[in-house]
Amino acid sequence: DAGVTQSPTHLIKTRGQQVTLRCSPKSGHDTVSWYQQALGQGPQFIFQYYEEEERQRGNFPDRFSGHQFPNYSSELNVNALLLGDSALYLCASSLVPTENTEAFFGQGTRLTVV
Amino acid sequence: EDQVTQSPEALRLQEGESSSLNCSYTVSGLRGLFWYRQDPGKGPEFLFTLYSAGEEKEKERLKATLTKKESFLHITAPKPEDSATYLCAVQATSSGGSYIPTFGRGTSLIVHP
Secondary structure, three states, rough: OOOOEEEEEEEEEEOOOHHHHHEEEEOOOEEEEEEOOOOOOOEEEEEEOOOOOEEOOOOOOEEEEEEEEOOOOOOEEEEEOOHHOOEEEEEEEOOOOOOOOOEEEEEOOEEEOO | EEEEEEOOEEEEOOOOOOOOEEEEOOOOOOEEEEEEEOOOOOOOEEEEEEEEOOOOOOOOOEEEEEEEOOEEEEEOOOOHHHEEEEEEEEEHHHOOOOOOOEEEEEEEEEOOO
């Protein structure tokens, strides 16, 4: 059973560019959440998708947007990249966006903005 | 604002030397407290969920406990392969009805052979 898979694993972009990160959830999961983890910090919640809609959003600007497809996979888009966007971007999947459900994380995408 | 503080930031142990990691939280209405293990450059791996004060869960050399203000992750007779960063996260009703978890910064554990 494949767990959560993310692509690409590493990415280098130039300030001002746009980036798209991809995530396939664990088999049987229908909810995808995205997190940003800066070096030495805990993950920070960006947003969550369920039934192809953004259900919850953390304290991130509109430059961060996403999408969920009918097969539950998801994309994270970041526009007008800033140096401060350099981080490990994590995708987590779970069963429905409710409490008491454990989330399974992917390996992450390491984004470096130069 | 929900706050999660983990201590110590870093911990070095000798193999077999038991210890505890702390996660203190300031939230209104805890829904759940989660422990994760994270290896360098990897995504967090789920360990435990605790829901109410007094609850305890165990997995191999790890035991998680919960009080009304904090959680402990006890590591008994650790091995070098237990070396990792341990993250704590909470979900609370003070999040305005949402289920957004708040993570601590983690405790970096190194176990020397």
